[in-house]
Structure formats: structure tokens, C-alpha cells
Amino acid sequence: MGGAHGRRVVITGVGVTAPGGHGTKGFWKLLTDGRTATRRISFFDPSPFRSQVAAEVDFDPELSGLTPQEIRRMDRAAQFAVVTAREAVADSGLEFAALAPHRTGVTIGSAVGATMGLDQEYRTVSDGGRLELVDQAYAVPHLYNYMVPSSFATEVAWAVGAEGPSTVVSTGCTSGLDAVGYAADVIREGSADVMIAGAADAPISPITVACFDAIKATTPRNDDPQHASRPFDNSRNGFVLGEGSAVFVLEELESARRRGARIYAEVAGFATRSNAFHMTGLRPDGKEMAEAIRVALDEARLAPQDIDYINAHGSGTKQNDRHETAAFKRSLGDHAYRTPVSSIKSMVGHSLGAIGSIEVAASVLAMAHDVVPPTANLHNPDPECDLDYVPLTAREWKTDAVLSVGSGFGGFQSAIVLASPDRAGAR
Amino acid sequence: MSSRAVVTGLGVVAPTGLGLADYWAATLAGRGAIGRVTRFDPSPYASRLAGEIHGFEAGEHLPGRLLPQTDRMTRLALVGADWAFADAGVVPSELPDYDVGVITASHSGGFEFGQNELRALWSKGGQYVSAYQSFAWFYAVNSGQISIRGGLRGPSSVVVSDQAGGLDAVAQARRQIRKGTSMVISGAVDASICPWGWVAQLTSGRLTTSDDPERAYLPFDDRASGHVPGEGGALLVLENAEHALERGAPQVYGEIAGHASTVDPRPGSDRAPTLQRAVELALADAGLAPDDIDVVFADAAAVPDLDRAEAEAITKVFGVRAVPVTAPKTMTGRLYSGAAPLDLAAAFLSMRDGVIPPTTGSTLSPDYDIDLVTGAPRPHAVRAALVLARGQGGFNSAMVVRSAHH
Numbered sequence: 001m002g003g004a005h006g007r008r009v010v011i012t013g014v015g016v017t018a019p020g021g022h023g024t025k026g027f028w029k030l031l032t033d034g035r036t037a038t039r040r041i042s043f044f045d046p047s048p049f050r051s052q053v054a055a056e057v058d059f060d061p062e063l064s065g066l067t068p069q070e071i072r073r074m075d076r077a078a079q080f081a082v083v084t085a086r087e088a089v090a091d092s093g094l095e096f097a098a099l100a101p102h103r104t105g106v107t108i109g110s111a112v113g114a115t116m117g118l119d120q121e122y123r124t125v126s127d128g129g130r131l132e133l134v135d136q137a138y139a140v141p142h143l144y145n146y147m148v149p150s151s152f153a154t155e156v157a158w159a160v161g162a163e164g165p166s167t168v169v170s171t172g173c174t175s176g177l178d179a180v181g182y183a184a185d186v187i188r189e190g191s192a193d194v195m196i197a198g199a200a201d202a203p204i205s206p207i208t209v210a211c212f213d214a215i216k217a218t219t220p221r222n223d224d225p226q227h228a229s230r231p232f233d234n235s236r237n238g239f240v241l242g243e244g245s246a247v248f249v250l251e252e253l254e255s256a257r258r259r260g261a262r263i264y265a266e267v268a269g270f271a272t273r274s275n276a277f278h279m280t281g282l283r284p285d286g287k288e289m290a291e292a293i294r295v296a297l298d299e300a301r302l303a304p305q306d307i308d309y310i311n312a313h314g315s316g317t318k319q320n321d322r323h324e325t326a327a328f329k330r331s332l333g334d335h336a337y338r339t340p341v342s343s344i345k346s347m348v349g350h351s352l353g354a355i356g357s358i359e360v361a362a363s364v365l366a367m368a369h370d371v372v373p374p375t376a377n378l379h380n381p382d383p384e385c386d387l388d389y390v391p392l393t394a395r396e397w398k399t400d401a402v403l404s405v406g407s408g409f410g411g412f413q414s415a416i417v418l419a420s421p422d423r424a425g426a427r
Numbered sequence: 428m429s430s431r432a433v434v435t436g437l438g439v440v441a442p443t444g445l446g447l448a449d450y451w452a453a454t455l456a457g458r459g460a461i462g463r464v465t466r467f468d469p470s471p472y473a474s475r476l477a478g479e480i481h482g483f484e485a486g487e488h489l490p491g492r493l494l495p496q497t498d499r500m501t502r503l504a505l506v507g508a509d510w511a512f513a514d515a516g517v518v519p520s521e522l523p524d525y526d527v528g529v530i531t532a533s534h535s536g537g538f539e540f541g542q543n544e545l546r547a548l549w550s551k552g553g554q555y556v557s558a559y560q561s562f563a564w565f566y567a568v569n570s571g572q573i574s575i576r577g578g579l580r581g582p583s584s585v586v587v588s589d590q591a592g593g594l595d596a597v598a599q600a601r602r603q604i605r606k607g608t609s610m611v612i613s614g615a616v617d618a619s620i621c622p623w624g625w626v627a628q629l630t631s632g633r634l635t636t637s638d639d640p641e642r643a644y645l646p647f648d649d650r651a652s653g654h655v656p657g658e659g660g661a662l663l664v665l666e667n668a669e670h671a672l673e674r675g676a677p678q679v680y681g682e683i684a685g686h687a688s689t690v691d692p693r694p695g696s697d698r699a700p701t702l703q704r705a706v707e708l709a710l711a712d713a714g715l716a717p718d719d720i721d722v723v724f725a726d727a728a729a730v731p732d733l734d735r736a737e738a739e740a741i742t743k744v745f746g747v748r749a750v751p752v753t754a755p756k757t758m759t760g761r762l763y764s765g766a767a768p769l770d771l772a773a774a775f776l777s778m779r780d781g782v783i784p785p786t787t788g789s790t791l792s793p794d795y796d797i798d799l800v801t802g803a804p805r806p807h808a809v810r811a812a813l814v815l816a817r818g819q820g821g822f823n824s825a826m827v828v829r830s831a832h833h
Contacts, residue, residue, distance in 0.1 A: 049553055102689065102704060112565055113536075113587075122545040125626060129550025133471050136626040144819065147535045147619075147627040149566070150587045154820030158693040163701050166690040166822065167595050168587040170533060170566035178584060185602055191687070191708075207545055210553035211560035273525060274574040274583045279496070279562045288580055291525060409562045410571025412583055 009184040010421055012261040013092025013249030015084040015198070016361045019055035019242055019348050023087055027348075027358075028365050031373035032394040036347045038240045039225045043204055051218035053225040054204045055242035055349030070155075073142040075114030078152045080245035080354075081200035085156045088196065092249035093261060096161055105164035105192040106157045107183040108247075109175030109199030111353030111408070112208065113149030113168075119205040121146065156196055156247070164192040173313075173408030174272060175199050176246070176356025177416050181270030183250050193255055198247030199357035208241065215280060217317060229350075230377045231314035231343035232321050232385040239315040242349025246357035253421060264364040265402075269300030269417035280409050282319045286327025289405060289413040293331035300417040302401060304332040307339055307417075309372045309397065311363045311404035312389075314343020315350050320407060325385045327405070327413075340397060342390040346376035356406045356414070363402040363418050372397045432604040432683045433831055435676040436515025436664030437772045438507035440616060442478035442657050442759045446510060450769075451776050454784045455804045459758040461640040461655050466620050474634040476643050477620050478657025478760030496559040497572065498537025500618035500658070504569040505576055507662040508612055512577065515664040516677040519610070520578035528581030528608050529573045530600040531662075532592030532615035533566040534763035535624065540564045542623035573612060573662075581608050589818025590726070591688060593660070593767030594826045598686040600665045609670045614768030618658035628656055631819055633730055641788055644761075646727035646754050647734050647799050648789040654729045657756075660765020661772045668831075679831040680775035684811070685713025691821030702823040703740040706813065709825035710744075713811075717745045720827070721809040722783050722800075724770040726817040727754030737815065738795035751807060753800040755784040767816035771828060774812035778830050783807050 016023060020030040020037025030037060037055045046052035057080070061071045064083040071079065085106075089096065121143055125134040145151035153166045165186050169179040176199035183197030212218040219238035221228040229240040256263055273295070275288040297304065313324050328336040344362050351358060366372050371394050378391040401419040406412075437447050442460035444450030453460075460478050469475040485494060485502040488509070494502070508529075512519055519527045540557075541564035547555040562568055567585045574583055582603045586595045593615045600613035619628065628634060635653035637643035644655040671679055687708030689701035710717065723745075726737055741752060755773055756766055777783050783805045791799040811829035818824075 101692070101698070102701070106690070111567070118541070119545065122542070122623060123549050125623075126546060126549060129546050129548070132546070132622060133468060134622050134626050136472065136629050139626055139630055141630060143627045144631040147538065147624070148587065148589050148819065150589045150592065150818060150822065151820055153588065154690065154822075157690045157821075161692075163689055163692060163698070165595075165688045166588065167592065167688070170585045170587050171570070171583065172562070172565060172567045175567075182584065182586075182599070189602065206553060207541075207548055207556070207560070210548055210556040211544070213553060214556050214558040215561055217561065272582050272584065274529070274571075274580050276574045276578045276580050278575065279568075279571055291580075408567070409565070410567045410583075411574055412567070412571070 015087030075117035076202035109179030114146035175353030200245035242351035269296035271295035289327035290330035431668035438511030498540035532596035532764035591822035591824035594824035615764035616660035657760025685827035713827035
């Protein structure tokens with residue numbers, strides 16, 4: 001993406017709030033243990049719904065460092081974003097006081113914003129759906145911040161003291177990749193030196209469960225929640241809703257090196273393309289995702305054979321897993337068969353806009369540890385999904401360059417290439 | 428190819444006019460569209476005025492199958508995009524694959540669609556929720572639907588930064604032009620005039636409670652008491668300048684020359700607000716000096732503290748009454764992410780016609796040292812314009828546009 005003469009962007013801090021483990025460490029342990037965090041929904045009684053399982057985060061906002069007023073004014077997803085951003089900044093070793101506010105920006109991805117708060121508030125102001133003319137007297141005072149999810153970016157900016165370019169990126173289920181790609185471009189063009197970039201979603205709410213029930217996108221495997229998310233398995237029958245956040249500190253490479261920062265990876269290439277086909281449907285050929293991958297590799301100046309690991313979208317719907325398997329073959333050729341591919345959605349579910357960033361976190365941790373996470377619950381692969389999906393058990397694997405992809409409602413297809421800066425720099 | 432991004436097509440869906448010509452005629456005539464809300468009974472609420480679009484029959488413009496799956500703002504956006512492409516003289520599906528992207532801003536998604544499905548859920552049960560709810564309400568829907576309708580496979584995105592997002596989307600579109608995409612349709616349309624959207628907007632504390640359509644939304648006026656919400660916006664066809672030249676685009680309205688965005692420090696901080704810096708950075712990005720700017724399209728919050736902050740930022744950059752400032756959005760109400768794209772359209776038309784549209788209704792407060800264009804349109808040569816947009820939460824976005832013939 002910047003090329004030899006341009007500014008290069010690296011990840012120097014990681015924060016994760018994901019189901020099944022506390023912080024980045026708990027997240028990585030869950031993944032490498034191959035455990036799943038999917039369970040019967042506990043936030044509300046799911047029994048009226050077709051799909052009753054989800055991957056929930058055990059999250060205590062007060063123990064996570066939020067003040068009572070922060071908790072009051074923020075929807076759960078915004079709380080995730082702020083807590084996770086603080087972990088990322090702490091991990092980066094950057095001193096808050098040392099950040100130049102006007103050279104620091106924020107990009108937070110979210111597919112459905114404060115949907116949990118909106119669902120609860122609507123129920124109240126409409127008195128259980130009885131009132132068409134809903135009653136403001138029963139609304140939380142911060143309802144406007146739920147309505148417009150750019151409040152997430154504001155909250156993160158306030159938390160870290162950023163005053164540079166700040167926005168929310170909301171491209172459905174590719175939001176978490178697109179937010180990182182967007183932030184990298186902002187640094188590259190010189191509009192900021194540091195970007196706090198990532199994503200958050202907390203969609204486990206009756207309206208979200210109902211809307212995916214209506215199109216049978218989520219799994220009805222309610223009798224076996226722990227094994228409900230089965231990407232690439234022949235028995236897969238839909239995704240499992242999740243929630244969470246991952247946030248990164250992105251920095252310009254040279255300034256990161258000057259301060260002796262730990263560099264997880266370079267954001268070496270990124271692209272998004274649309275299928276212009278259907279709001280929820282995918283054509284089996286994977287053509288547009290393959291194009292996004294091709295462009296991202298090109299920007300990274302890497303060849304297909306340079307990719308050591310593919311972090312798949314792997315949602316566990318029938319159409320998705322075939323679609324992206326086709327896209328990997330189309331873009332990487334024979335190398336697709338030699339490359340480990342895995343879906344962490346098998347363990348942490350599909351947190352819509354957040355998951356892209358959570359998968360970037362898994363990707364850079366794979367690089368840091370030279371271990372690739374497995375695809376849990378994969379016992380009988382779909383014959384049409386014939387790549388190496390790292391079934392059940394994490395694998396020690398030299399990992400210097402990772403491709404991570406996402407596919408979202410609206411037809412969005414995104415690909416990001418993360419690479420060791422030395423490797424990418426040697427190109 | 429050069430990386431200059433020019434605008435070659437405009438599609439306007441505004442309360443003051445459907446289509447560019449009607450909008451501009453009404454804007455120069457000072458014909459406002461603020462009125463009492465008709466979409467629902469506003470009498471229980473503290474605010475009762477809106478800038479509604481009347482006379483829009485989606486079925487006249489869009490296939491029937493799209494109607495059950497789209498919120499009002501998506502229908503308006505699809506029609507605005509059609510008109511922008513027609514204005515630019517292109518059938519986008521005839522361009523090479525991946526050559527055309529779509530990057531929109533959103534404020535609150537398809538909020539009315541979401542309202543109706545939430546009502547179905549809570550009054551009847553989950554099985555009554557529409558099969559389209561999963562995408563019809565979300566913030567990305569307009570980019571997705573415009574992409575599908577036009578066969579646009581290039582880079583897509585959606586940004587949300589409250590009202591500032593309308594400029595941030597166009598800036599992201601310019602980034603993609605610079606990275607090699609030939610054409611990007613960008614801008615935004617918002618519409619949340621429904622009881623649920625109304626209550627949510629009321630909690631912002633920024634809506635006027637006036638019932639007089641002529642004296643309700645009065646930015647930079649001593650009587651400023653908040654804004655009137657509206658619906659609509661604009662879609663713009665951004666294009667690589669050489670691409671536009673080579674294909675013989677029917678017109679080039681001008682160039683997206685500079686942009687910057689900032690976010691203010693948290694309330695109570697002792698640090699200064701950041702709008703002024705956004706303006707200075709946008710000018711620097713465009714390579715222009717303050718003297719080069721012929722008009723400023725203001726954000727115009729009509730909240731006294733916010734008006735003061737904006738007037739002071741303008742005065743600090745340009746000097747006392749040194750540049751005409753206007754806010755024709757007094758005629759439409761604030762359109763949230765749709766507002767700044769509509770202001771960009773107005774800025775390009777000001778360049779074309781050599782006239783600055785007025786800020787209707789307002790009488791400039793003596794507290795502000797700006798040259799506010801009020802009353803009638805002002806004949807004035809416009810070669811470069813600055814458009815400002817701010818969002819709740821402290822977002823500031825500034826964009827410089829200039830004539831293609833500089």
C-alpha cells in the first residue's frame with residue numbers, strides 16, 4: 001500500500017474483548033485450546049426464537065474500569081470499544097500524555113451500533129409495542145448516542161485523548177476489517193501518525209435474533225450450543241451470533257521504530273470490493289472476494305505463495321463457506337491447498353461488525369506466537385470445502401504473513417494482508 | 428493518471444426540491460420547506476416542525492420489488508444515485524468491472540424501518556419481524572443497495588460521524604479515486620422523521636421548540652433556539668479528472684480539493700475546540716490560502732454556543748467579515764449526514780452561476796463578526812468554496828471545493 005517511498009503502517013498494540021476469556025490473553029488461550037464459547041442465550045429468554053444460542057461475553061463494565069456515568073451513557077458495544085481501546089493503548093506502551101492529540105485519530109467499526117440499547121429503549125418508550133407515538137419521558141437521556149453510533153468514536157477519542165480524524169465505519173460484517181483499512185489509509189496519507197482502530201458490536205438482542213431467524217441465517221442447533229458453530233463442516237446450518245471488540249494501535253512504522261515499540265505486524269494491504277448481486281446472497285464463484293484478495297496482495301507487494309495462513313470469514317452458513325473457499329482458490333491458485341485456513345467463529349461466534357477486528361487480532365497473535373488457531377467442531381468437512389481448515393487443534397506454524405477476509409450483507413467483500421514489516425520491507 | 432477527483436454528476440433529493448433544477452430554483456428563490464410534521468401526529472412532542480420531502484412516490488422511480496425491503500431514506504438515496512449518474516452522463520454498469528465504487532455516510536440508518544420491526548417484535552412477537560430487517564435498517568444499506576442497483580463492484584464504504592459524516596464519506600471517495608478507482612458515487616441521504624426517530628432526536632437537546640416555520644431555524648441569530656430536522660441529501664459522482672475528460676463528461680462541476688476532520692476534546696477539558704484546525708488543514712490540503720475562498724457554507728447549528736464557536740473559527744481563519752458565509756440549510760432543516768453533500772451541490776451550483784444562496788430567516792447577531800448572506804441571493808464570483816459540517820460528539824469536518832478551471 002504505501003510502497004517503498006510511502007509511509008508504512010504497523011500494529012503496535014492489541015486489545016480484545018471476546019467471549020470465553022478475559023482480554024487478549026484469555027482470547028488467545030481460548031483459541032489455542034480450541035475451546036468454544038457458544039452457549040444458550042442468557043441475556044433474555046430465547047425460547048420463543050428459532051436460534052437460541054450465542055457467544056456471550058462475561059463482561060462487568062465496572063470491573064473493566066468504566067465509571068458509573070460512562071456506563072450510564074454508553075450502550076454495551078460502546079463500553080466494549082472503550083475498555084478494549086484502553087487495553088490496546090496500554091499494550092502499545094504509548095503514554096497517553098505523550099500522544100499528540102491532533103495527530104491521533106479513531107476509527108471504530110460497527111455493523112449494528114447500539115442495537116441492544118435501541119431494542120431495550122424502544123420496548124420501554126413504546127410500552128411493549130403498544131404506543132405508536134412513543135413516549136420520550138421513558139427514554140434514557142443519551143438515546144441520541146444510541147441512535148447515531150458515531151458516539152462510539154467520540155467515546156474512544158475521549159478515552160485516549162485523540163483529536164484527529166475520527167469516525168465510525170459501518171459496512172455490516174466487514175466493518176472490523178474496513179475500519180483497520182480505513183485507519184491505515186489515514187496514516188499513510190499523512191493525516192495522522194497514530195490511529196486507534198478496531199471494532200465493537202453487541203447484537204445479542206431479541207430484534208437481532210429475530211431478524212436472523214427470519215432468513216434462517218443463524219443455526220437452530222439449540223440442543224448442543226457448544227458445538228453449534230461448525231464452519232466448513234458438512235453439518236453446518238448457520239452462524240452463531242457473537243459479540244465483542246478488538247482495537248489496535250496503528251502507528252507509522254518509522255515513529256514506532258524510533259520509540260522501540262513492539263511491532264505485531266504491518267497493515268500491508270487492504271481492499272474491498274462489492275458483489276453487486278444481493279443484499280444477503282452470495283454467488284458461489286467468489287469472484288469479487290478473489291478480486292479484493294488480489295488487490296490487497298498487490299498493495300502488499302506479496303505473491304500468493306507468501307501467505308502463510310488464512311484467517312477465514314468462515315461463518316458456518318452453507319453459502320459462505322463454499323463462496324470463500326472458491327475465492328481462495330481463485331486468488332491463490334494451488335497455494336490455497338498448501339495454506340492453513342481457519343475460522344475462529346467456530347469458537348467465538350460471529351459478532352457482525354466486530355468480528356473482522358477480532359480476526360485481525362487472532363491473525364497478529366498467530367504471527368506473534370507462530371501458532372495458527374484451529375477451526376473447532378470440524379469433524380466432517382463439506383466435500384466442496386476441500387482446503388486445510390486446521391480442524392480441532394491449534395498448529396505450530398511459522399507465520400509471517402496472514403490474509404484475513406470478510407464478507408458482509410450489502411455484498412461487501414474485504415481482504416486485509418498483515419505481514420512482518422521486515423518481510424514486507426524486503427519486497 | 429492524475430489523482431484529481433472532480434465531480435461530474437449531482438443527484439439531489441431535498442425538501443426544497445426533487446432533482447437539481449427544482450432544488451436550486453427554490454434555494455435561490457428562498458422558498459423554504461419547513462412545516463409542521465405530517466408523517467405522524469407531532470402534537471405530543473416538544474418539537475413539531477420538520478423539513479419533509481413531499482410528493483416523492485418511490486414506485487414512480489423504483490421497481491415494486493424494492494419497496495418492501497427499503498426504508499424511505501434508501502428509496503430516496505437510490506433515486507438520488509440514479510439522477511447523479513444520469514447527470515454525469517454515465518451508465519455505470521457499462522464501465523469496466525470494479526471501476527465504480529460507492530461510499531456513503533449514514534446517521535441513523537433506516538430508523539423508520541427499524542421502528543416498524545421493533546414494534547412488530549414487541550407487540551406481536553419475533554415471528555412477525557420482516558425478513559428484510561437484517562439489512563434494511565442498518566447503516567450500510569444505502570451503499571449496498573446502490574451498488575446492487577447500479578452493478579457497482581468497486582471499493583465501497585460507509586462512514587458514520589453524525590452530520591460531519593457527509594463530508595468524511597466524500598473524502599474517503601477521493602482517497603479511492605487517488606488509489607486508482609475511476610469513479611465513486613458518494614454522499615448521503617438521511618430520513619428519520621418517525622415517532623421513534625423523533626424521540627431519539629429530541630434527546631439530543633438541539634431541536635427548536637418553535638412552531639413558526641419562518642422563525643424556527645435561525646443560525647447566527649440572537650433568537651437561535653436549535654434546529655429543525657429535515658430529510659434528504661445528495662449523491663455526487665466523483666471521478667478521476669482525466670477519466671472525465673477522456674469520456675467527455677457533460678460537465679465538470681469542480682474539484683474536491685481539500686479535506687480535514689477533527690474531533691473536539693471532551694466537555695470540561697481545558698483544551699481548545701478543533702474546528703479552526705480542521706479548516707486550516709483543509710485549506711492546506713487544497714493548497715489554498717484563506718483569501719482564495721469565495722464563500723463558506725456553514726454548519727449552522729443554531730445552538731448559541733455552537734454558532735459562536737463556528738463564527739469564531741471562521742473569523743480567526745479568514746478575518747472579520749472577510750468572506751461571505753451562508754447556510755441555505757435554513758430552508759431544508761438539518762439533514763444530518765445528507766446536509767453536507769447537499770451543501771457541496773449548492774457550492775458547485777454557486778460556482779456555476781456566480782451567485783451565493785441566502786440564509787433565509789436569520790438576522791445576524793451583532794455578536795458574530797461574519798459576513799452572513801441573508802435575505803436575497805448575492806451575486807458573487809465563486810472559484811473556491813469551503814463547506815463545514817459538525818456532528819454531535821464533537822466531530823468537525825471541512826472540505827474545500829474549487830472550480831475545475833482554476
